[in-house]
Amino acid sequence: MAERVHPAADSPPQSGQFSGNFSSGEFPRKPAPPPATYVIQVPKxxxxxxxxxxxxxxxxxxxxxxxxxxxxxxxxxxxxxxxxxxxxxxxxxxxxxxxxxRPEAPKYSVEGFSVSGINLTSPSPISPKFNVTVRSRNGNGKIGIYYEKGSTVDVFYRDVDLCNGALPVFYQPAKNVTVVKTALSGSRIQLTSGMRKEMRHELRKKTMPFKLKIKAPVKIKFGSVKTWTITVKVNCDVTVDKLTAPSRIVSSQCSHDVDLW
The missing domain is CATH 1.20.5 (Single alpha-helices involved in coiled-coils or other helix-helix interfaces)
Structure with a gap:
């Protein structure tokens, strides 16, 4: 006769097998936690x-x-x-x-460009002088321009700054053409032998090129309102026939730019 094996009292019930008596209203007890496990209840x-x-x-x-x-x-x-x-x-x-x-930018041109003080036969430093005449045309019908202090005017040959000066302070009303003359000077400018040779060659052709650079702080007047300071930059390529006064302008071309801030 086969032996019947009874499960141990602490062994978990098998699938489909429950402990307790449901008919008597008893439910299966929760399994006890494994050893070394603690359950802490904290109030909600x-x-x-x-x-x-x-x-x-x-x-x-x-x-x-x-x-x-x-x-x-x-x-x-x-x-x-x-x-x-x-x-x-x-x-x-x-x-x-x-x-x-309806604002429009003023137009600039070089009307006069007189040169003196440049000696190309001696290696000594030069002290050039330039008399420059600039024409400014304000074509706006309701806008005036204040040219204020702090302007700079420079004349360059290639990358060498030969002389410098400043524009006068003036006001240009609407629909106006103003001609400004300014004297520029330089002191003890040293030219290289190669630069002197190049200038003598250009002088024989009567095409001596210079670059004129103007930087002017201005304020624009709209009716009775005046703006903050705006910087006007004018760059002109000027070619003259000789390095003595009076000299004649062979060609001149100007461009300008504006820094609003």
């Missing part, structure tokens, strides 16, 4: 609400840092919004001024 109202005493100070510091970062973000966003609104207002104002006044 103490979870995430009341930190331990040793962490209370740290929680307060973290809360203060978070609030400070939030205030900084709000302040930064407010500054960006103010800058954006200001830029929009400035753009709209400039657009209105452009539509009303």
């Amino acid at each position: 109202d103490q979870i995430y609400r009341v930190p331990p005493p040793e962490n209370a100070h740290r929680l307060q510091l973290l809360s203060q840092k978070k609030a400070g970062r939030s205030r900084c973000r709000c302040c930064f966003c407010s500054i960006l919004a103010a800058i954006f609104i200001l830029a929009v207002l400035v753009g709209l104002s400039l657009g209105v001024l452009f539509l009303v006044f």
Whole structure:
């Protein structure tokens, strides 16, 4: 006769096998936790609400840092919004001024260019002098131009700055042509032997090239409103026939640029 094997009292029930008597209202008991395992029950109202005493100070510091970062973000966003609104207002104002006044850039040309003080037969330093006459035409019907202090006028041969000076301070009204004369001078400019030879060659052809550079701070007048300071840059390529006064301009071509800020 085969032996019947009874399961041990502490062995888990097999599949489909339950312990206890359901008919008597008894339910299976929860399995006991494995050895060395602890179950700690914490009241629900103490979870995430009341930190331990040793962490209370740290929680307060973290809360203060978070609030400070939030205030900084709000302040930064407010500054960006103010800058954006200001830029929009400035753009709209400039657009209105452009539509009303229809501004156009003034035109510049060189009317006179007298040279002296350049000796090409001696290796000694030179002290050149230039008398330059510049014609400025303001074709705007409602815009005046203030030429202010701080302008610079330079004459170059190749990359050598031969002399410098400044424009006079003046106001040019609308629909006006102004002719400005300025005297430029240089002191003890040393030319290389190769540069002297090149200048003598160009002088024999009566095509001595120079570059005139003007940088002038100006303010534009729209009606009764005057703008901030704007820098006008004029570059002219001037060719003369000789290095003595009076000299004749063989060719002249000017270009200009404007720095609004």
